[in-house]
Amino acid sequence: MTVGDPGGGSVIEFRSVRKQYDDGTVAVQELSLTVPAGTITVLVGPSGCGKTTLLRMVNRMIEPSSGAVLLDGGDVRDSEPARLRRGIGYVIQQAGLFPHRTVRDNVATVPRLFGHGRRDARRRAEGLLERVGLPPEVSKRYPAQLSGGQQQRVGVARALAADPPVLLMDEPFSAVDPVVREGLQDELLRLQGELGKTVLFVTHDIDEAVKLGENVAVLRQGGYLAQYAPPEQLLAEPADDFVTSFVGRDRGYRRLSFVDSTGLGAGSVDTVRIGDTSADVPSQAGWVLVLDTHDRPRGWLPPEATVHGQLTEDQLIAGGSLHTGGAPLRGALDAALSSPSGLGVVVDEDGVYLGVITARQVLEVLESGRHPAMAEGASR
Numbered sequence: 445m446t447v448g449d450p451g452g453g454s455v456i457e458f459r460s461v462r463k464q465y466d467d468g469t470v471a472v473q474e475l476s477l478t479v480p481a482g483t484i485t486v487l488v489g490p491s492g493c494g495k496t497t498l499l500r501m502v503n504r505m506i507e508p509s510s511g512a513v514l515l516d517g518g519d520v521r522d523s524e525p526a527r528l529r530r531g532i533g534y535v536i537q538q539a540g541l542f543p544h545r546t547v548r549d550n551v552a553t554v555p556r557l558f559g560h561g562r563r564d565a566r567r568r569a570e571g572l573l574e575r576v577g578l579p580p581e582v583s584k585r586y587p588a589q590l591s592g593g594q595q596q597r598v599g600v601a602r603a604l605a606a607d608p609p610v611l612l613m614d615e616p617f618s619a620v621d622p623v624v625r626e627g628l629q630d631e632l633l634r635l636q637g638e639l640g641k642t643v644l645f646v647t648h649d650i651d652e653a654v655k656l657g658e659n660v661a662v663l664r665q666g667g668y669l670a671q672y673a674p675p676e677q678l679l680a681e682p683a684d685d686f687v688t689s690f691v692g693r694d695r696g697y698r699r700l701s702f703v704d705s706t707g708l709g710a711g712s713v714d715t716v717r718i719g720d721t722s723a724d725v726p727s728q729a730g731w732v733l734v735l736d737t738h739d740r741p742r743g744w745l746p747p748e749a750t751v752h753g754q755l756t757e758d759q760l761i762a763g764g765s766l767h768t769g770g771a772p773l774r775g776a777l778d779a780a781l782s783s784p785s786g787l788g789v790v791v792d793e794d795g796v797y798l799g800v801i802t803a804r805q806v807l808e809v810l811e812s813g814r815h816p817a818m819a820e821g822a823s824r
């Protein structure tokens with residue numbers, strides 16, 4: 445076993461699986477779904493629609509009543525559960541940590557199971573904790589001494605400790621507040637970029653689903669698969685009324701996250717630099733953008749503002765969000781709408797000023813049909 449090295453992923457295939465519990469509840473109707481290797485696939489749907497049941501069929505915590513789950517083509521029933529689970533990381537809502545073991549020992553448990561010595565296992569655990577973005581000082585604390593978000597990170601580190609090709613995540617970020625949750629989501633995407641696991645992720649939150657999933661399976665009450673598609677397609681072409689209402693009224697706006705802004709031309713605006721004197725500041729009919737010495741935007745001077753002596757930061761009006769050229773159109777629209785001048789500032793990857801755009805320009809790009817996916821959606 446190699447701990448923490450890039451491991452790649454396995455294909456998971458649900459083949460006509462159905463689950464009826466002993467009391468007669470049918471949690472999953474006959475359902476077929478292939479989860480591609482090395483991607484994040486999200487199971488989303490309202491409470492009780494069978495998401496957890498489906499997820500737990502992969503590591504045999506639940507056995508299907510009929511049908512089969514295959515990992516890289518092999519039926520999971522052919523693997524003894526304990527052995528199977530060593531290749532499948534599992535992260536749950538409350539992290540499920542051992543309360544009487546330190547954070548480091550919680551993670552080190554897994555390498556120990558694989559026969560590593562205590563020291564080696566701890567060293568590996570510390571590497572993993574760093575990888576999930578935890579500072580070294582938390583490693584000797586107990587789980588109760590950590591915030592909810594930190595506990596979830598430990599849960600992820602522990603699930604990754606065996607370098608499993610598959611990671612099952614059941615509402616892992618639901619118990620933390622929205623800001624921490626966003627951070628955890630970003631961290632998972634970054635981590636996945638490095639590790640390329642096959643991640644099957646359960647949530648009831650459609651925003652989380654479209655943010656994380658390369659593919660999203662929408663389930664509805666009674667354990668039916670309503671739609672299985674990449675998020676942009678889900679938002680553009682919801683399969684039925686249930687999916688339409690589940691993805692929400694603002695799906696048109698959310699789809700802007702999936703349309704890139706290539707082709708959105710940037711205009712220009714007068715600029716000055718911090719440290720310039722009144723003589724350098726253009727006669728002001730309109731807003732002037734202020735840059736630092738590296739040409740990075742710092743803020744705005746309003747029309748008719750007078751500059752006495754050298755221009756300093758405290759004379760500026762704070763800018764809105766910045767749009768990185770080529771990034772999704774949603775960011776361009778947000779930059780324009782959040783800017784005090786109404787002009788969204790476009791920058792390059794290094795944050796250097798490129799030009800400005802207006803909300804109207806963003807809408808014109810959408811309406812001009814230069815983005816076929818959006819034009820198609822508009823006609824629906």
Ligand SMILES: Nc1ncnc2c1ncn2[C@@H]1O[C@H](COP(=O)(O)OP(=O)(O)OP(=O)(O)O)[C@@H](O)[C@H]1O
Pocket residue numbers: 465466467469470471489490491492493494495496497498648
């Ligand atoms: N052991 C069980 N015995 C009987 N019914 C069960 C059992 N476990 C789950 N169910 C039922 O099966 C259905 C699907 O449950 P499941 O936990 O898979 O849904 P879920 O989509 O994950 O829900 P949630 O988002 O609320 O966790 C529900 O109606 C649930 O009540």
